[in-house]
Each structure stands twice: as structure tokens, then as C-alpha cells.
Amino acid sequence: MLSLLVALALHAGFAVDADAPRLTVVISIDQFRSDLVARFADLYLPPGSSQSPGGLRWLSEKGANFINSAYDHVPTETGPGHAVIGTGSDPGVNGIVGNHWWDRKSGKDFYCVADPDAKDLATGKESMSPRNLRVSTFGDELSRATGGRSKHVSIALKDRASILMAGRLADDVIWFDNNTGTWTSSDFYEKSGKLPDWVVTLNAMKIPDKDRGKSWTTSLPAEALRRASVADKPGSPDSYGKTFPHPLKDDDAYYSNWQRTPWANDFIFTTARTAIEEVGLGRDSVPDILTLNLSTNDYVGHWFGPDSPEVMELSVATDKQLSAFFRHLNTAVPGGLKNVLIVLTADHGILPMPEELVKRGIPGGRVKYQDFYKKLKDALQKRFKRDDLIVDDSDQTIYLNPNAKPENATLDEVAAFIRDYLREIPEVYTAFTRGEVEEQKLPDTQVSAMLARSFHRQNSGDVFFFMRPGYLLDSFGTGTSHGSPWAYDTSVPLLMAGRWIKPGIHLDRCGPKDIAATISAVLGIVPPSGNVGRALAVID
Template sequence: MLNLKHQAPSSQLRRTLLTGLTVFALTGSCHYALAASPSQAPQIAKAPKLVLVLVIDGLPNEQVQRYRHQFGEGGFKRLMEQGAWFGNAHQAHGITVTAVGHSAVLTGAYPYQHGIIGNSWFDPKTSASVYCTEDTQHTYIGTDTKASDGTSPANLKVSTVGDELRYATGNRSKVVTVSGKDRGAILLAGKTGTAYMLMKKTGAFASSTYYMNQHPAWHADFHANKPQDRFYGKQWTTSLADHAYHDDAHDDIVAPANSSSSKRFPYTYDSASGKPDAEYYEKLFTGPYVDELTLDFARAAIEGEKLGSNPTGATDVLGVSLSSHDYVNHTWGPESKMSHDHLQRLDRLLAKFLSDVDKKIGLDNTLVVLTADHGFANVPEFSQSMKRDANRLDGSKMLTALNQHLVEQFGVEKLVRKWSAPYFFFDYSKAEVKGITRSELENAAARFMLNYNGVASTYTRTQFENGQVPNDRISRLMQRAWHKQLSGDVMVVVKPYWYFGSTNSGTSHGTPYTYDTNVPLMIMGKPWIKAGAYSQYAEVMDIAPTLSHLLRIRLPSGSEGRVLTETLK
């Protein structure tokens, strides 16, 4: 928001002070326990054998609330009833996209520290596009690799819980992550874990040369019979009785016949070639089968790496990011029958997986965390049917309009050199030649954009650098998302129910509004966690310090969250 007043003390500062008091209190109680007699000393639960971190890509908490009565017994319901469940948990930063959200889970840090400011961004120094996990020094093992493919955590600037755990145990702990998306696996694995991601060209999971030179034998055993091909020709359709979907949005709204997302149930997984190929593997992401495949690979990793059965007694970490709900919600929206059904299928897959972990390792030996990287806006056409002001905002058209306005005001062509949502990047050198100061240029652009249809607020580089951002919720979230070296010069925030996009169907995420920030946060582990529904405000950034406390390890280097002490036994 264009405002030149200095910022009042932020809620983050208050959270930091409270965290410090909590740590002081915890430290004090530990010292007291050491001084007490053996009979008085509190019993401290043994360390978990496995920390299982589940991230559902693109799952808004409202969907968990809305469909919870239809869940089975062993998946989401198990976590909600046997664990601690926060209904008011948030990804507490303003650019709610996959890479940023995954980075938050095990670093406990905001983008201004961890350096992952988007799925990709514009490098103002080189004028090149940067993908969040790209690293041209490394390649996928046994698979073609493009320059912009995700192969390492080089861009992540802070440590993770897994990194600190391996440091504390002399690398005896194993940290393994798996996801359909490279960024979903790599940003959970941190610098010292091992990430596996699904290759869309082959349908197989692969790691990169950042982690190893060749895959372990169990990886080859898993792929020997091409498990990714078993879904060819299958159809995805509803799994519940028809009346269960009565309150969902009508297909004519979320999948109109003249749109790019016109496909409806039944959704068939095949290809033009008549056999499994890249087209088929790409289709698998939109639906339940990539999640099924990912959990199968996670089972193979548990067995192959002996996760949770570490012969040294050290705690292991398994991170599983389930990618498909994001694809489904992008295509049809969280209000759709397709998204509803996908969540029910995912619930059953999680139930089976947790049951298998219980048999293999024991859930009383396992600390389970479930959260999401971001929520989702409704499809604009659905929002419009609810009498909301909603639409898509085309960034390229905004860029053209802004440059034209600045020509009229300053007489200089192309003062804005790039739009990379949600930022405009300026050519300051052109402005300086004409005697235009940076703040003059930024303020002119910010004021123009405030009158652009669909824009709610704007912030400038000068505001962020000088601490002149208002102390309201939206402004704080945007401040946390802005990185001095990487982010742009004017940040644009869309109006509620709008998002940046240029297609004619589907929806997206990325805003600071609660439908994008409010995500599920569940922690289960009987020896450590008090079960219950918690109404307290919590952040995904609180996961890392809570795990660090329970594992008795150093906090990740950028962690700013608090220990969720109310959940601890």
C-alpha cells in the first residue's frame, strides 16, 4: 500500500518476543528438572524413530472442514482425532505458491530470509528467468534434463530441520523426500537430504547428481515392472454416491464446454499413441494416480533405506509431497465435484499409507505432520455466480498500460522492463538519465496501478527498504514475501477473488487472502502430542521449531516460528 508513514511494531515482533519467553521458560524448566531428585524428575518421551512430513499441494483448510464428515477412519480423521489439529493455521507470507510454501515447512522461515520468493522469478542482474530449484551444475540421473529443471536446493538460503538433525547426529539420520514436483521434494530435503521427483517424460521417479551419482538398488527394483503404466486406460469418476456431491459447483460453471478446462467425469488416462508415453504421464498428475504412485514410492523408500529402523538409533525423516490436488484445483477449482472426489480418494490413500507405517514402524514411534503449501481461490465464474467481484488479471496487459502511462508522464519509453508476478521491474538507468528519481518513478507507477481494475494495493521498493509499510495484516504478509536482492520494484496485490492469469478457465492462488493462506496443520504422535482441536492462531513456520524442540536439535538458521507448546505432553 502506498504509504510513507513509518511502521509500528509488527505482530511478528510480538511473536518473536513471545517465542523468546517460551524458550526461556522451557530452558528454565529443564534446569529445574536437572536439579530435582530422580523421583521428582519429569518423564521425557523417547525420540521418534521417524518424522513423517506430509504436504498436500494446494489444499485449503476449508475443504478439510467442508468434507470432513465424509472422510474414512484412517486418514484425515485419524490425524484430526488422534493428533493436534489447528483450524486457524496459515502460510503467513503474501505470495502463496508451491515453492514458497514448501520452503516454509521445515525451515520455519519467511521468504525474505529463505530466498525462495516464487516458483520462478526474474533476476534483475542478468535479466534471466530463475526457476526456484534449478542448478545447471547438476542433472537428473538417467533422464534428460533441461536447464530450468529442478535439480538442487542451491537457491535455498537457510537450513531445514533435516539439515540440523543430520548435523546433530553426525549424518547418522537419514532424510528422504519424494514428490510429483521437483520443488516439492527438493525444498523439503534441504541441503543434506535426498530428494526424488517424478519425471513427466518417463513416469519414473529420479534423483539428481546433487545427491548421488547413481540410484540405489531398491530404486531399480521399484521401477522394474513399470508401476507407472498400470493406470493406462483407467477412468477417474466419482467414488461416492451421487447425493454426496449435491452441494458442489455445477460442471457448467467450473468446466464450461467452450473453455480450456472443459473435460469432465469420466476422465480417461490414455494418449494419442495408444500406449504409455509423455502425454499419458502428464495426464496422470490431474487425478488420484500420481498420489498413489508417490505413496508407493515412499513405501519403497522406507523399506530400501530402512527409515524408522536406523541401526544407529537416530531419528529419520521422510517427507512426502502429494502434488495432484494442486493440479485438480487449478483445473476445476476447490468448489468442484472433481476436487471433492479427489480429496476423498486422497483420504483413503493416506489411511492405507498410515496403516502400513504403523505395521512397519509403529505410529507410536512416528511423529506425523500434515500441512499444505497454499490454499486456493474459487474459479472466478463461480465467484461471480455468488455475486462477488472476481476475475483474472493479465500481467502482460498491465505492463503495456503502465509503460504507456509512464511515457505520457515522463516522456521515456519502456521504463518498466519486466513483469514477473506480482512485481514490476524498472530500468532505473533510463530514469536517472532524465533526472527522474527512483522514488518518483516507483510512486508514479504505484499510483497508476492503484486505479487499475482488479488491483487492491501496491508497495514500492523504497517503502520496503525504509520500513514504511503500514502495520496491517496484508502489508505484513507482503513485507515478509519481499526479498531485497531478488524481488521487484513495485509489488501489486490483486483484489479479493481475483488472481493473475490470462486463461479462460480454472483458477489459481498466490494472494495474501485467507482462502490462500489458511491451510491444515495436524501433528500426531501419542508419546509427544496432546490430541485435540486447537483454536489458537498458528503458522506453518511453527512446524520447524516444534520439531526441533521435540528432537532436541538446533533451530534451523532462519526459523522465526514458535514452539506449539500447547500441543506438547
């Protein structure tokens, strides 16, 4: 019987495992640190069953829970994280070394999915594409294996999340236009120059606008909220409020503030349900893919921190939304969830609010970005008599000006001076030069190995440094962030559900880098071109 199914599949023009899932769903909850799965478990829905699934507990207790999942690259940011999820490769291979980097060819700051040749479908202005991604994704490989017959839809508020999980050959890749409150895309994906009809219909419904005038309020019992810590220095604007309730005023900040509410995640899942119905995902024997990112969780975490009432409330709301979506999959896909593979992870974690660490006597704190770099540039001016040696200094990476010619010194010597200067700063853990990475002269440490994996000859900088655990190099003075090699930024959940994956607690050291290889093994296709991950817990 199996040989007959394989023969029929080959005759139909696609060569994948005949027992492959009809639909593979990959969900990235932005900034959802791994501890949040267990930390709020008593507030989440019960696990339920495959016929009536819960949310996170259904995945973690009934599916496969890889509790030692973590990233092993730096910086831990949205762009690199989603590139790793989609490709199974390190930044040093896939080229996505940050959300931004300094482009030496143009001499400008460069956004990870920027494409001067792509045009926004609504405005006609310069837009986004995966052109900077140097390798294929698992979706690309499924498209090739099926002769283009598989369907892949990718949805996220953030363009870089939607694009970098999707790759080049996805059918519909959409992201949120903050100016209009509607979905958009680029002509890289939509060759007709128009959004798909199903997206046009959704946009016409103006779903985000229906929450104008509402307030996001607490729903959890007071006893539960006592676990949370109200942020001392939240990053939210006055229009949104510093504590609950958070009003959505009908003003210019509406769409920005709306994205910091559970209603924005509702919109993601509404759009996903519409895509399943209108595109026909999972309806036939050719496997399809749906990739989703819940950007809202990141936006809220940046403003209020992972220990806040806002993150607790949002996590519980997300759990309910996941359960409702899983139940929809069970009815929308022929054969139900037994024909669906679900993978859930995050693109990075988050540092606690620095003030919270200090308050509790834990080493850490906020280091003012402006003062940090002023002192460095003053030291460079004193030593080399030039004020133009640094052209970019984002993501704890320093790019040197290739046209600067300091007297009696080379740029390699300037880099060495910066490295040594940074190593003397108490809040800095260590620093390395580009030359040390290229010549493989790094010490044998976990942080060094992460840097080596993340180094890309064309895109990476000239000096790299890392703050000590708990310290945030910050230009805002409020909120918190991520990007470090430390556990609070690298530890993310990796949960899988589907009859192809061995359920239970898995102790293997692994991470989102293994998602592409696992999906490829289940689908019976070649892994992405730059893949260095491995298949996890696949049932033979």
C-alpha cells in the same frame, strides 16, 4: 533409566532426545485449503484408532488440530510454502520469494530450485538443487545432530516441493520426470551420479504407464456430488475432458493428464512404502525423516477449482490413501505409530473459480493479464517515453530495468508512478514500492506485514501490488490460481499425531512456519538456522 538412554545415544554418536520418534513424516497436500478437512468430513473414513487409523479424521479428531493455521507471507505459492515448511523461516530470510523471480545478476527469469552446476541423473542436463535456499532445514539439523547417521528421504512430483522440504543434507530426494514417467534426481544429492537402487527398481516397473487407457470416474453418491459446482471455465485440455469421466489417452499428454488423477497420489505412497522398506526408515534408534508432497491435488484444483466434483472426489480418495499409509507405518516401524510423529499441512490454498463468485453475487472476477499490463506499459510510454522500463512482471511483482534511463526521472520515480497508477485500478487493493519496504514506510496492516516478512533484498522486485479479494489476474482465461494474501490462499490445515504432541483442538494463531520448531523440539535438536517459528503443543 533416562540418563542411561541419553548416555547410550551420546556414545552411539548422535545427540537427540532419547525418547524421540523413530520416524517423522511430514505430508504436504498441495493446495489443500483448510476448510477441506471439515467440509468433506462426512465422506471421509471414520477416525479409527492408532491400531487401525482412518485418514484425515484420525489426524483431526484423535491428534492435534490447529484450526487457525495460516501462512503470513506472499506470494502463497509452492516454492515459498515448502521452504517455510522445511526451514521455519520467512521468504525474506530463506530467499525463496516465489516459484520464479528475476535474477538481476544474470538478467533472466530464475526458477527457485534451478542450479546450473547440478546435473540430472538421467539426462545429464542442467538440473535442480537447494542452492538458492539461504538457510538450513529441520532435516539438515537432524543430520548434523546425529553425525550424518539419520536418514531423510523426500518424494514429490514437483522438484521444488521435494527439494525445499529436504534441504542440503537429505539422502534421497526425488521428483517426477514428465517426459519419461519416472523418478529422477540430481548429482547434488546422489554424488555417485546414479539413482539409488531402490528408485531404479521402481522406475523399471513403469507403474505410471499401467493406467494408460483408463478413465478417472466418479465414485461418490449423486447426493454428495450435488454439493459440488461444475466449473464454467475449466483449465483442462480437450484430451482430458471438461467433466467426468476423464480419460487417460495413450498420447503425448498422457503423463501430464495422469498426474491429475488419484493414481498419481497412489504412486507417491507406493514410493514412500518402498523407501521405508529399502532405506530402512525408522528401523533403528537413530531418528529418520520422510517428507512427501501430493502435487496432484494442486494440479486438479488449478483446472477445476476447489468447489468442483473433481476436488471432492480427489479429497475423498486422498483420505483413503492416507489411512492405508498410516496403517502401513503402524506395521513397518518397530513399535508402530507410537514411535512415529506425523505432520500434515499444505503449501497454500486456492481462490474459487472467479465465475462462481460472480454467479453468486460475491465480489470478484477474472482480470485479463495481457490487457492489465498493456495499459500499464502504455501509461509508462506516455509518461517516460520508454517501452523498456519493465523487465519482469510475474507474481504481482514488477522488476524494473536497471539499465533504462528515462529522461528527467529516476527509477525510484518510475516505481512511484507505477505504484500510484496501480492504486487507481478498481480491482487492485494496494501497491508499494521497494523503497517503502526497505525504509520501513509501510502502513500498519496485515498485508503490509506479510510483504515486509517476504522481502529479500537480492531477490525481491521493485513494485508490489495485491488484487482485491476474489479477483484473479489471469493470462489463461480458464481455471483458477493462488498467490494472494487473502484467507482462501493462506488458510491451510496443520494436523499432528504422535505421543509428543498434545491432542485436541488448538486455537492458537499459528501456521506451517511452526512445523520446523515443533519437530526440532520433539527431536531435541536446534531449529533450522533461519527459524522464526515456535514449537506447538509439545508435551513436556
